[in-house]
Amino acid sequence: MITVKGLHKSFDGNHVLKGVDITIKKGEKVVVIGPSGSGKSTFLRCLNLLEQPTQGEIWFESSNITDPKTNIDKVRQKMGMVFQHFNLFPHLTVKKNITLAPVKLGLQTQEEADTNAMHLLERIGLADKADSYPNMLSGGQKQRIAIVRALAMNPEVILFDEPTSALDPEMVGEVLELMKELAKEGMTMVVVTHEMGFAREVATRMLFMDEGIIMEQNNPQEFFSNPQNPRLKDFLTKVL
Numbered sequence: 006m007i008t009v010k011g012l013h014k015s016f017d018g019n020h021v022l023k024g025v026d027i028t029i030k031k032g033e034k035v036v037v038i039g040p041s042g043s044g045k046s047t048f049l050r051c052l053n054l055l056e057q058p059t060q061g062e063i064w065f066e067s068s069n070i071t072d073p074k075t076n077i078d079k080v081r082q083k084m085g086m087v088f089q090h091f092n093l094f095p096h097l098t099v100k101k102n103i104t105l106a107p108v109k110l111g112l113q114t115q116e117e118a119d120t121n122a123m124h125l126l127e128r129i130g131l132a133d134k135a136d137s138y139p140n141m142l143s144g145g146q147k148q149r150i151a152i153v154r155a156l157a158m159n160p161e162v163i164l165f166d167e168p169t170s171a172l173d174p175e176m177v178g179e180v181l182e183l184m185k186e187l188a189k190e191g192m193t194m195v196v197v198t199h200e201m202g203f204a205r206e207v208a209t210r211m212l213f214m215d216e217g218i219i220m221e222q223n224n225p226q227e228f229f230s231n232p233q234n235p236r237l238k239d240f241l242t243k244v245l
C-alpha cells in the first residue's frame with residue numbers, strides 16, 4: 006500500500022530523516038517507537054506530504070505522491086491522520102467536525118454525512134455530544150471523535166502520531182480500545198506511540214527510529230524479547 010524509498014528530510018540544514026526505506030502492506034499495523042526528536046513525526050507527516058520530502062519517493066498504491074503531477078488531495082482522502090493534540094475545529098460542533106471534509110470534498114451530501122456521523126458517534130457512545138463543541142469534551146472524548154472524523158472519510162490507512170500522549174492517564178484506555186477495534190477490523194495503521202502494551206498486542210511490525218533512520222524492525226515478539234541494536238536495548242530498558 007505504501008512504499009518509501011530513500012526518504013530524506015531537512016529543515017534549514019537540520020538533517021532529520023537520513024534515508025528511510027519501508028514498504029507497508031494492506032492490513033499491517035506498524036508501530037513506531039524511538040527517542041524524542043528522532044524524526045518519528047516528520048516521517049509520518051512525510052507519508053501524506055504534510056511535510057515535503059527533501060529527497061526520495063513515496064508511493065501510495067500505484068501513485069508516486071512525491072511526483073508534483075499527482076493530485077495529493079485525492080491521496081490524502083485515503084490517508085487519515087490523528088494527532089497528539091486532536092486538532093478538532095473549536096468553532097464547529099462535533100457533528101460538523103466529522104461531516105466537514107466529506108461534504109466539502111463532494112464525497113457525501115450533507116444528509117449522508119450527517120447520518121454517517123451519527124452512526125460513528127453511536128459506535129463510540131457519544132451520540133449525545135453531536136451538537137456540543139470540542140471544549141465541552143474530555144481529552145479522551147476529543148481524541149475518539151478525531152478518530153471517527155478520520156474514519157468518516159473511509160480511509161485506506163490511518164496514521165496516528167502519539168494519539169494518547171496528551172491525555173490524562175485515565176483516558177488513555179478508551180482511546181486505545183477504539184484503536185484496537187479498528188485494528189481487528191483490518192484497518193491499515195501506522196502508529197507512533199509510547200504505549201508498549203498496545204504495541205505488543207496490536208503491532209504486526211515494530212520499528213525503532215533513531216537519528217533519522219529505521220535502526221531496527223521486527224515482529225513484536227522478537228523486537229521486545231531479542232533486540233539487537235544497543236540503542237534499542239537501552240531505549241527499551243527506559244520505556245518498559
Ligand code: ADP
Pocket residue numbers: 016019021039040041042043044045046047048
Ligand atoms: P519526534 O516526533 O521523533 O520527536 P520530530 O520528527 O518531531 O521528532 O522532530 C525531529 C527533528 O526535526 C527535531 O529536531 C525537530 O526540531 C525538527 N523539526 C520537526 N518539524 C520541524 C519543522 N516544521 N521545522 C523545523 N524543524 C522541525
Ligand code: MG
Pocket residue numbers: 045046047166167
Ligand atoms: Mg513526534
